[in-house]
Amino acid sequence: MTEIDENLAYEQANGSGLQSHLGYRLVEWAENHAVVELELQDHHRNRAGILHGGVLATLIDTASGYSVCYCPVPGNLRKTLTLSLTTNFLGMAKDGVVRVVGRKQGGGRKIVFTEATAYNADGDVIGTATGTFKYHRGSEDPAGVPRES
Numbered sequence: 156m157t158e159i160d161e162n163l164a165y166e167q168a169n170g171s172g173l174q175s176h177l178g179y180r181l182v183e184w185a186e187n188h189a190v191v192e193l194e195l196q197d198h199h200r201n202r203a204g205i206l207h208g209g210v211l212a213t214l215i216d217t218a219s220g221y222s223v224c225y226c227p228v229p230g231n232l233r234k235t236l237t238l239s240l241t242t243n244f245l246g247m248a249k250d251g252v253v254r255v256v257g258r259k260q261g262g263g264r265k266i267v268f269t270e271a272t273a274y275n276a277d278g279d280v281i282g283t284a285t286g287t288f289k290y291h292r293g294s295e296d297p298a299g300v301p302r303e304s
Contacts, residue, residue, distance in 0.1 A: 161229045166221075179214055181221060187259035189221030192252050206248040211273055211282050216240055218257030219269040219286040235288040238266070242284040251276025265290055 163184045170181070177199070183190035191214050193199065201207040216237055224233040257271040266289055273282035 162225065162227075173213070174217075177210065177213065179217065181217075184221055184225055186225050186227065187222060189218050189225070189257045191218040191221070191255045191257070194252050195248060195250055200249075204249060206253060206275075206281070208244055211244065211248075211253070212240070212242050212284075214253060214255045215242055215257070215271045215273055215282060215284045216286070218255040219271045219284065220257070220288060222257035222269050222271075223259045223262070223267045223288055223290075234291040235267070236291065237286060238289050239287040240284055241286070242282060244282050246275060246279050246281035248275035248281055253281070255282075260285075262288075 163181065166181050166184065174180075177193065178196065179191050179193040181189065182192050193210070193214055195206060199206055199210050219240070220235050220237065224235055226233045253273060253275060255271055255273045257269055260268040260270050262268050266287065269284075269286040269288065271282075271284045271286070272280055275281045
């Protein structure tokens with residue numbers, strides 16, 4: 156099993172309570188890249204019967220955060236805090252799988268920038284976002300060296 160597979164498997168097995176509650180999955184994870192998917196259920200929809208904007212924003216935030224949290228050293232964790240997330244709702248999803256792709260765009264040792272794109276089951280773009288994230292104190296950098304606060 157490769158390091159990427161080990162890290163992905165760990166995250167899939169040890170997700171957050173919110174992840175468990177909503178049912179989204181981290182399906183791809185590598186340096187500067189993450190993909191989150193959600194099979195739409197009734198509890199994800201708003202009164203109009205489409206994906207609730209808050210659920211979509213959560214998926215976008217999650218994919219964006221993961222895109223800057225991958226550490227190639229197995230067992231080392233990187234964690235971030237969302238400082239800013241600008242989300243644009245461009246379409247809708249009614250059924251099927253929603254897929255969100257997050258990518259690192261740049262940044263430094265403590266603050267990093269992301270972009271994300273969300274797609275409905277037909278492959279149409281339903282949302283985009285840019286984000287600013289800060290690494291938690293003690294998070295590991297890509298070389299496995301602890302970051303300072």
